[in-house]
Amino acid sequence: MSVIGVLALQGDFREHANVLRTTGCEAKEIRLPEQLDSIDGLIIPGGESTTIVQLMDSFGFINRVKQLARGGMPIWGTCAGMIVLAGKLMGDRPEPLGLIDIEVERNAFGRQIDSFETMISVPVLGSEPFKGVFIRAPIITLIGSGVEIIATIDNQQVVAAKQNNILVTSFHPELTDDPRFHEYFSTMISGVGN
Amino acid sequence: MDQGTWLVKTGLAQMLKGGVIMDVVDADQAKIAEDAGACAVMALERVPSDIRKDGGVARMSDPSMIEAIKKAVTIPVMAKARIGHFVEAQILQSLGIDYIDESEVLTPADESNHIWKHDFTIPFVCGCRNLGEALRRIGEGAAMIRTKGEAGTGNIVEAVRHARSVLGEINKIQSMNESELMAIARDMQAPFDLVEQVHKTGTLPVVNFAAGGIATPADAALMMQIGVEGVFVGSGIFKSDNPALMANAIVKATTNYENPDILAEVSRGLGDAMPGLDVRTMPIEEQLAQRGW
Numbered sequence: 001m002s003v004i005g006v007l008a009l010q011g012d013f014r015e016h017a018n019v020l021r022t023t024g025c026e027a028k029e030i031r032l033p034e035q036l037d038s039i040d041g042l043i044i045p046g047g048e049s050t051t052i053v054q055l056m057d058s059f060g061f062i063n064r065v066k067q068l069a070r071g072g073m074p075i076w077g078t079c080a081g082m083i084v085l086a087g088k089l090m091g092d093r094p095e096p097l098g099l100i101d102i103e104v105e106r107n108a109f110g111r112q113i114d115s116f117e118t119m120i121s122v123p124v125l126g127s128e129p130f131k132g133v134f135i136r137a138p139i140i141t142l143i144g145s146g147v148e149i150i151a152t153i154d155n156q157q158v159v160a161a162k163q164n165n166i167l168v169t170s171f172h173p174e175l176t177d178d179p180r181f182h183e184y185f186s187t188m189i190s191g192v193g194n
Numbered sequence: 195m196d197q198g199t200w201l202v203k204t205g206l207a208q209m210l211k212g213g214v215i216m217d218v219v220d221a222d223q224a225k226i227a228e229d230a231g232a233c234a235v236m237a238l239e240r241v242p243s244d245i246r247k248d249g250g251v252a253r254m255s256d257p258s259m260i261e262a263i264k265k266a267v268t269i270p271v272m273a274k275a276r277i278g279h280f281v282e283a284q285i286l287q288s289l290g291i292d293y294i295d296e297s298e299v300l301t302p303a304d305e306s307n308h309i310w311k312h313d314f315t316i317p318f319v320c321g322c323r324n325l326g327e328a329l330r331r332i333g334e335g336a337a338m339i340r341t342k343g344e345a346g347t348g349n350i351v352e353a354v355r356h357a358r359s360v361l362g363e364i365n366k367i368q369s370m371n372e373s374e375l376m377a378i379a380r381d382m383q384a385p386f387d388l389v390e391q392v393h394k395t396g397t398l399p400v401v402n403f404a405a406g407g408i409a410t411p412a413d414a415a416l417m418m419q420i421g422v423e424g425v426f427v428g429s430g431i432f433k434s435d436n437p438a439l440m441a442n443a444i445v446k447a448t449t450n451y452e453n454p455d456i457l458a459e460v461s462r463g464l465g466d467a468m469p470g471l472d473v474r475t476m477p478i479e480e481q482l483a484q485r486g487w
Contacts, residue, residue, distance in 0.1 A: 050268065051269070
């Protein structure tokens with residue numbers, strides 16, 4: 001059984017762990033860098049990206065996570081997690097880890113009053129639409145050549161993407177009762193094992 | 195595309211979990227809070243300890259001051275409306291605030307009715323002293339709950355009392371037989387469907403933070419270990435000797451709340467915390483937590 005770590009510095013890490021457990025994975029909350037040693041994949045959850053980056057920096061996570069990513073460990077960032085993993089941000093903070101070749105705009109739809117839910121098409125999950133919950137959500141404004149688009153809204157705004165072992169979504173599959181995105185991420189992990 | 199849904203309103207509170215929401219009175223303080231790792235700021239004209247000192251009627255803040263804070267930071271900005279003052283809430287929604295705190299720290303505008311929060315697109319957080327009060331607020335549409343504590347005192351005792359009360363009552367309801375739920379709903383004066391939901395899930399239907407009296411990293415970690423999901427810090431930061439240091443220490447303590455080595459490390463050399471007040475010697479009419487029902 002694969003063990004998936006959920007970065008538990010701030011945000012909705014418990015919701016990710018709960019969904020992972022329903023898909024038959026072991027979920028482990030990660031609060032210190034040494035806990036990264038015993039996992040097969042990592043989720044950086046939704047939360048406040050400035051807070052998460054600040055805490056990753058103070059507790060010594062940044063270089064360790066970069067090493068693991070470069071070593072091929074699957075890492076998935078949702079919303080704030082996508083901002084953390086991005087190559088570049090529009091705006092001057094926080095400083096992202098640069099693990100996926102995308103440019104991201106924070107709070108791209110506006111403030112909380114503009115937050116929304118909508119059904120989106122995600123071909124890698126099958127033909128059934130997926131409920132996208134967008135909360136002060138970021139979008140991907142530029143993508144590099146090696147990046148695969150996983151989902152868009154109205155064929156315009158890119159809201160999910162993947163580059164090798166790095167997956168990002170600007171919405172929150174962990175807030176729905178649909179486990180398909182978590183199942184998809186766990187196949188990325190078993191793919192590494194093979 | 196659906197906006198202002200229950201999932202979107204409660205979802206933002208989910209994103210704040212494990213974090214610290216800090217009271218700030220201007221753009222400079224907001225930046226200090228954001229740099230220190232705050233997951234949101236509460237924009238208000240005076241922190242609770244000053245409201246307490248100044249007396250008089252405390253109202254919603256000036257929109258230009260709230261907008262200056264919104265411009266200064268990228269994290270969510272909350273602001274307070276008086277209990278029952280739905281027009282202040284309409285104004286805050288029009289300003290594009292991310293969350294409204296219907297707060298006992300301001301002078302109540304309606305002694306019978308709280309704001310009917312379902313009418314709004316933006317979410318509300320409300321204070322409570324016990325589970326019945328929490329469920330009444332959720333029934334009115336609150337998408338997040340916090341303990342009332344006793345704001346502006348730097349004294350954690352009331353926040354502990356209220357958190358223990360809410361969490362203890364949840365355990366009690368969870369272990370009850372279904373046939374006892376109507377009687378407990380009557381005793382708590384809580385909506386029956388929400389009592390039933392607590393019985394089934396063993397948790398509040400929304401995120402639950404602590405507020406009121408948190409002044410040190412240890413206070414924040416105490417509330418987290420008791421079982422809340424994050425903390426509001428009002429006067430505790432900008433009334434301490436070194437706000438940036440205190441703010442960052444409380445953020446770290448809220449994350450690693452179960453790790454005494456880290457708590458010891460972040461508690462070192464912070465200077466004086468805010469001056470405290472003894473709630474036991476305070477006349478009941480000065481206790482802000484008594485406001486609202």
